[in-house]
Amino acid sequence: MPGLATAAFSFYNVTQLILITLFQIKMKKTLSALTVFGIAFTMVFLSSCEKAYLVPEEIDIESVSYSSDVQPFFDAKCILCHNGSGIPLDLTSPGSYDALIGGDYIDTDNPTESKLYGKMMPGESMTDYASPSEREMTLAWIKEGANNN
Numbered sequence: 001m002p003g004l005a006t007a008a009f010s011f012y013n014v015t016q017l018i019l020i021t022l023f024q025i026k027m028k029k030t031l032s033a034l035t036v037f038g039i040a041f042t043m044v045f046l047s048s049c050e051k052a053y054l055v056p057e058e059i060d061i062e063s064v065s066y067s068s069d070v071q072p073f074f075d076a077k078c079i080l081c082h083n084g085s086g087i088p089l090d091l092t093s094p095g096s097y098d099a100l101i102g103g104d105y106i107d108t109d110n111p112t113e114s115k116l117y118g119k120m121m122p123g124e125s126m127t128d129y130a131s132p133s134e135r136e137m138t139l140a141w142i143k144e145g146a147n148n149n
């Protein structure tokens with residue numbers, strides 16, 4: 001009987017060994033899949049960081065021009081509605097500047113309190129029409145003194 005016991009024991013051992021090996025192969029695959037996933041994730045994460053960093057750089061916040069930055073933004077995103085046909089604040093050229101200043105939409109002492117800027121903030125009614133960078137460009141223009149430049 002000891003012979004049978006030994007055979008049964010080693011059969012058990014071999015089975016266990018096979019299972020462990022299979023498990024290790026599976027783990028290796030899982031690990032390499034995780035590594036690939038990790039590298040891909042890191043690359044995507046880094047490239048999104050790079051983009052976030054590049055966006056403010058695209059706008060030269062030192063010199064926002066009313067005629068070549070702000071008005072084209074109004075033309076593209078706002079004058080569909082703000083064109084003098086009933087909705088308050090006509091943002092069409094060439095009267096938009098006077099409408100903004102005369103209508104008290106700009107506060108150069110407290111730029112973030114400006115109604116033009118405030119209306120575009122998240123949760124306010126104009127938020128969907130302006131991208132964050134367009135909003136910041138508008139704020140930069142106000143901070144620089146809201147010049148008709």
Ligand code: HEC
Pocket residue numbers: 074077078079080081082087088089105115116119120125126129130
């Ligand atoms: C789809 C039409 C539409 C578009 C596009 C639109 N607006 Fe308006 N806007 C309105 C309406 C309607 C009102 C009045 C109701 C309100 O205040 O929400 C308004 C109100 C405003 C006011 C307040 C005016 C006041 O005297 O109370 C400001 C400032 C403003 N919009 C800025 C903008 C800017 C800047 C853009 C472009 C980024 C823009 N809007 C795009 C429809 C629009």
